[in-house]
Amino acid sequence: MNEKKDMEKRKADAPDAVERTSNAPVYIPDVDILETNGDIVLVADMPGVDEKNVTVTLEQDVLTIEGNVTAETPEGYRLAHAEYGVGDFRRVFSLSDQVNRDKISATVRNGVLRLVLPKAEAAKPRTIPITAG
Amino acid sequence: MAITMKNPYGYRSVFDELNDAFGDLFWGDASAGNRFPALNAWVSDHGVVVDAELPGIDPKNLDISVVGDELTLTGRRDPDEAKESDTYHRRERRFGRFTRSLRLPFKVEAAKVTANYRHGVLRITLPRAEADKPKRIAIEGA
Secondary structure (H helix, E strand, C coil), rough: CCHHHCCCECCCCCCCCCCCCCCCEEEEECCCEECCEEEEEEEEEECCCCHHHEEEECCCCEEEECCCCCCCCCCCEEEEEEEECCEEEEEEEEEECCCCCCHCCEEECCCCCEEEECCHHHCCCCCCCCCCC | CCCCCCCCCCCCCCCCCCCCCCCCECCEEEEEECEEEEEEEEEEEEEEEEEEEEECCCCEEEEEEECCCEEEEEEEEEECCCCCCCCCEEEECCCCCEEEEEEECCEEEEHHHHHHHCCCCEEEEEEEEEEHHCCCCCCCCC
């Protein structure tokens, strides 16, 4: 049963007590979070979204990614088979202090948002030189 | 059939899915019930439009083929490159091969099928085959 749920687009349940003004559906985008030596990279699947319709906000230590999607129903046709719903995307993360907030970069390509959050200097791994003693 | 939304008209979908239990090689999980990508389809008297959410795909890795009234969509998404030293905190996005077949409510003109991939959504427009269009039969007087 859980497998089926995995494949479905995940609808945001009981939104964080802050409702949107419209009743349109909101979906949770699938996200990969990868930590490299210098950055934290967040990649989110948001099909239907382009760079003009994505908002990334950072407030205190809360990172919010939102994508706005307008359903494009073809004119003159009637819906005959629907396996997924179309709606906006939203996901909220809490960031640790280890991110350099001023250098965050975001790109959108083919419906995929890619956020690169460079680590603050203090968080980067530093190799300690070893001298014979 | 893993249809997650009911046909809004309340009756059974005009589409039949072909038996693609052996074709669903998505992330190595061949169990029936895992249908990827999810498809939405619109129908008119003149044709069919099929939408699929396929974010982050290289169109070169997509293969769309049409035979008569059968549409087959095959493709793959390659994983992002990661070095040995990288660690994943979360890994929810999936990669690999996928294939789906859909039987359309009528035959379509294969030569006139167009596909458009924009913002991660693939839209395939399939005009109905001329030969398959209904023809009015004139009734001769007795």
